[in-house]
Amino acid sequence: MTIAQIWAQDLTGAIGKDNTIPWRIPEDLARFKKLSGSGAVLMGRRTWESLPVRFRPLPGRRNIVITRNAAYQAPGAETVAGLSEAVELAGGAATIMGGSAIYEAGMAVATHLYVTEVDILVDGADTFGPEIDPNVWTVVSRGEWLTSRTGTRYRFVDYRHVSR
Ligand SMILES: NC(=O)c1ccc[n+]([C@@H]2O[C@H](COP(=O)([O-])OP(=O)(O)OC[C@H]3O[C@@H](n4cnc5c(N)ncnc54)[C@H](OP(=O)(O)O)[C@@H]3O)[C@@H](O)[C@H]2O)c1
Known part of the structure; x- marks a missing residue:
């Protein structure tokens, strides 16, 4: 089973501020769409809420939202109480798309990491x-630095777990 975690981070590992992503790289969003394909996308409740209403659920993919609130409504998505339930519900290819605690838990089950390094602070x-523990994650490819049409520099770094 392929379980990918995909995120973009600044030079210190930051991924968010005020429940938004503090940069704009359309090329990175396009890559996310391609990598997440038609499988399930798994996310924490705040990441779900960070998606503009008109963009959620993410189309063509099963959207699974993780929350401890059993009454939480996420129209167009399914809700579950934890990451393991989300992975089970996905039943096959799954993309974990944040946020912080979900990625942390995901490190114990993920097979691939697709990290976009953004050249800002x-x-x-x-x-x-x-x-990312270098003892258990091998760099499969480290892309060249690219410049987005928004002017922000970024590069793609892909990892594979050594034994999963
Ligand atoms: N740069 C990137 O690639 C990227 C990707 C994704 C998100 N982000 C950014 O990250 C921020 C959002 O992330 P976040 O870390 O604040 O929130 P989050 O992980 O998206 O959501 C947190 C919520 O998820 C639920 N949750 C988390 N762990 C759980 C567990 N073990 N069991 C059950 N429920 C659990 C809880 O929901 P309840 O409170 O409802 O119980 C918790 O309040 C935003 O700024 C967003 O833009 C960035």
Whole structure:
């Protein structure tokens, strides 16, 4: 089973600020769409809420939202109480798409990491990606630095778990 975690982080590992992503890289969103394919996308409740209403649920994919609130309504998505339930419900290819605690838990089950390194330092960031232990994650490819049409520099770094 393929379980991919996909995130973009600044040079300190920051992934969010004020429940938004503090940069705009359309090329990265396009890559996310391609990588997540037609499988399930798994996310925490705040990441779900960070998606503009007109873009959720993410089309063509099963959207699974993780929340401890059994009464929570996420129209167009399914809700579950934890990451393991989400993975089980996905039943096959799954993409974990944040946020912080979900990525942290995902490190114990993921097979692939697709990390976009963004060449900026976000002032006042409040959400961070997980640590990547080089003993258990091998870099499969480290792309060249690219410049988005918005002017922001970024590169794609892909990892594979050594034994999963
Ligand atoms: N740069 C990127 O690639 C990227 C990707 C995704 C998100 N982000 C950013 O990250 C921020 C959102 O992330 P976040 O870390 O604040 O929130 P989050 O992980 O998206 O959502 C947190 C919520 O998920 C639920 N949750 C988390 N762990 C759980 C567990 N073990 N069991 C059951 N429920 C659990 C809880 O929901 P309840 O409170 O409802 O119980 C918790 O309040 C935003 O700024 C967003 O833009 C960035």
